[in-house]
Every structure is written in structure tokens, then in C-alpha cells.
Amino acid sequence: MTLALWSVKGGSGVTVVAAALAALLGRRGDEDAVLVDLGGDVPAVLGAPEPDGPGLSEWLAADDAVGPAAIDRLTRPVADGVDLVWRGRRSLGGAARAEVLAAHLAGLERPVVIDLGVLAPPPAADPADEVRRMLLDRSDRSWLVTRPCFLSLRRALGVGRRPHGVVLVAEDGRALGRTDVEDVLGVPVIATVPVDAAVARAVDAGLLAARLPATIGRPLAAAA
């Protein structure tokens, strides 16, 4: 099962949700989860060292002689129950290779969580955005991670992709709530994660997976 998580605005909380979900899924089943990081923040969020060697961006830029088996070789354990496909150091590009990657991920008999990062509005001539859209379109499920923010919802409507569901990162004092988000986007809110200082502290300490706060763990476990 491949689940792609994305946002339309930076800092919405995609990486935190992706890392927490991968940790939950990896602990729940017999198989470790695979977390595919297109943004590059996952090692820091999980308190892991920055990986060495090639990553996803290098694999995407390689020629076709470098097949999908090489993706497994660049996968590294990053937390209890979570293996990371790290971003690498090149700029992202290579939508044709991304199709091969997507097929490979779909064939893994493990939960796969993809941190796609921010989807840009069209025209998406940017090669990184083409990679994101390719992986998004080939995933079994896609969830938009968003704050209940008018500007984000406006962008989400203009981005040309409709998620299967929304993870709402809810702040106190917002005018918009869950039903507004569902009305505007026409898809269900499948989890509401509060903005919680315990989550921010766990992220800053690199302890998100090791000590997942219940405020984020509970709604995501129910959604997953």
C-alpha cells in the first residue's frame, strides 16, 4: 500500500505527519514501513544522522542501467520499524524514472509512506513538481496535509489534484473548521491533528518516532 502525503503550502506539517504515520504503520505490522522523503527533513525529524551516499535524487538522475533494485540498496533504517529512502543531494527531476520508482514502490509488500512536500500550482514545468505529480498519481492513496487556512484551501483547489482525504493540522482560534474544509475541498477530513507544543518539542529533539505524542499518534492511528 502506498500513501502519498502532500501540502500546498510550506510548513503545513507534512513531514511530521509522514514520519509519525510511518512509525505507526511500521510498529503495527510484521513488515517495517518504507518512508520515501522527497523533502529532505525526515532524518532530522527522526533524530537520525544525515545519510551518506546516493539517495533518491541521484537514483532519479541515473541512467536506466541503474534499476529499481538499487532503490532497496539505498534504503536505510531510520527509526524503530521505519526504513528511509532518503532524498539525496541533487535537485529532483526525472519524471520518466519516477514512473519506474512508483511501480517499484507499489510492488513492495510493505506499507510505503511518501513525503511529497509541497505541490506547486500549474503550470508545473518544474521537474521536481513533475516527479511529485507522477508519484502522487501512482499512489494507492493520497492525503493532503493542511492547516484550516483560506489561502491553503484556495491553493488546494487550484493545484489540479484531488486527494482521497485531508489531514487537518488544526490551530486554535481559526475561523475555518473541519466541515468548512470538507465543503470546500469535497473530500473527507480523515484525521485532525492539533498543533501541540509536545509535538513541536519532540520534533526539535529528534524524538518524534521514539516518543510519539498521543495528540498526533491517536488520530493518525485511527486514520491509518
Ligand SMILES: Nc1ncnc2c1ncn2[C@@H]1O[C@H](COP(=O)(O)OP(=O)(O)OP(=O)(O)O)[C@@H](O)[C@H]1O
Ligand atoms: N501537530 C503539530 N504540532 C506542533 N507543531 C507542529 C505540528 N506539526 C508540525 N509542527 C511544526 O511545524 C513545523 C513544520 O512542520 P513540517 O516540517 O512537518 O512541515 P512541512 O509541511 O513538512 O514543511 P515543508 O514544506 O518545509 O516541508 C515544524 O517546526 C514542526 O515541528
Ligand SMILES: [Mg+2]
Ligand atoms: Mg517537509
